[in-house]
Amino acid sequence: MQKKADKLFNTFAFADATEVYTRLIDKDFNTDYATRQLADTYAFMRNPDSAVVYYQKAVEQANVPIEYYYNYAQALRGVKDYKGYRQWMREYKDKGGIINEAQLASDKDFLKSVVNAKQSYFLTDVKFNSEFSDFGAVEHNGNIYFTSARDKGALTKHVYGWNKEPFLDIYVTEKGTNDSLINHKSKLKGDINSVFHDGPITITKDGKTIYFSRNDFNKNVLGKNTEGITNLKIYRATLTDGKWKNLEELSFNDSSYSTGHPALNSDETKLYFASDRPGGFGGSDIYYVNINADGSIGEPTNAGEIVNTNKNEKFPFVNNEDVLFFSSDGHQGLGLMDTFATVYSKDKTITNVANLGVPVNSSKDDFSFFLNEDGLSGYFASNREGGVGSMIFMHSIKHLN
Incomplete structure (x- = not known):
């Protein structure tokens, strides 16, 4: 049974692995090892409430x-x-x-300053959240595009072993609609959605080009690295007769590491993304590439050590003023993954990062931050209490006297 549990763990089938490790503990078989593995499994599933129970037991072991x-x-x-x-x-x-x-020494003061700071963001739960994971909402031309694991209406269901949810797809809904029952009929039309993970996206201002994350799957071929793991890649597609066609894998992808979470800057000359490619500061870093006038792509540049840490930075977003936002579990935060904004000098050099504070950030994962062109409203996602998986929130900025 332990071999079965370890195989599930090593193939990222964490939801099933929790059940087998729990049975091993119940049978008092190699309990110390199973307890450590179960704690790690819950941590990978971003479930600290369960992980903390088994880590407490693990640290008591000799x-x-x-x-x-x-x-x-x-x-x-x-x-x-x-x-x-x-x-x-x-x-x-x-x-x-x-x-x-230094970060540990200042932790008390940091938490106090965040909790006591004047609230700038005000949240509203969106109507189209589902019982599964929803995130990556962006607004464009009266429509809201988002990524979701809600695929319940399709005839063929593919389940992701990590969390036992359907694979992610990209959906679109009209802003302001009262219809909360968004199903497979609202999936993006064309060739973007596959049988594996698709999303999140970024879209050009003219609405004709889309960049999106997808598992390494193209032309019905599933790519894997030397360890048999399928990573993320970024693809580009164009709108043709109302459908997304002409899929193109971007040149800086590689099957040996993940590249995802694309985000265009304000004039669409740069594409930001997250990657655990070699040569970074550790974990996943934020990078950018130049997009040339002919559509060709330059070489990746790391966003630097002020943005990136030895942990994970993901989900970049750039607003109309070219301020970079991103999520991180390496910078000082409230819990797991928080959202941050970059601070710039007069010469547009990044000098610091700022935690967005509550209520955008919580003790859980807070990510996929997006601002509309008005700079006053947008979306982000969180797996905080009150939802199942991750859920999308609409945020608005109010300047209070």
Whole structure:
């Protein structure tokens, strides 16, 4: 049974792996190992509420690897136990782990400043959220495009072993519609949606070109790296007679690493994206490429060490003033993954990043931030309490006196 559990874990079938590791614990078979694996499984599923239970048991084991002190601390932060987080980060340091001491020392003051800051963002739950994961909402020409795992109406259902949800597809709905029952009939028309993960997207102002993430799947061929893992790639398509056609894989993709979450800058001369390609600062970094006048793509440039950390930076977005927003679990935040904005000097050099604070950020994952052209409203997604999987929120900015 342990071999079965480990195989499920190693193939990212985490939802099934939790069941088998739980049975191993119930049977008192290699309990310490199964407990550590179950804690890691819940962490990969972005479920700190369950992960913290098993990490607590793991850190009580004799000779436990020190990374479990760190993982326990992160899970505690995900359930808003900030005091426990600081305690176990110090334990991790005492065992020989390397931490950002300045960030840990300032944690109390950071949390106090975020909680007491004047609220600028006000949230509304959108009507088209489903019982599955929804995120990546962008607005264009009166329509809202978003990514969702809600595929319940299609005849053939493909389930993602990571979380037992259907694979992601890209949907579109008219802004302001009262119809909350958006199903497979609202999928983007054309060749973009596949039987694997598709989305999120970014779309040009003229509405004729779309860039989107997709699993490494093109022309009915599923690509894999040397370990048998299928990564993300970015593709481009054009609108022809109301359907998205002429799919093109961008030149900087590679099957050996993931490249996704595309975002255009204001004049559409640069495409930002996230990637765990070699040569970064660690985990997933934010990069950008130049888009030339003839449509050709330049070489990737890392957004730099002020933006990127040794953890994960994802979901870039650039507003009309060319301010870069992104999500990170490496910068100082409220929990798992928070959303940040870059701060610029007069010469347009990035000098710092700013946490967007509550209510945009929470103790859970907060990501796929988007602002409309008016700069006053937009969308983001979060897996915070109150939803199933991730759900989309509409945010509006109000300047209070």
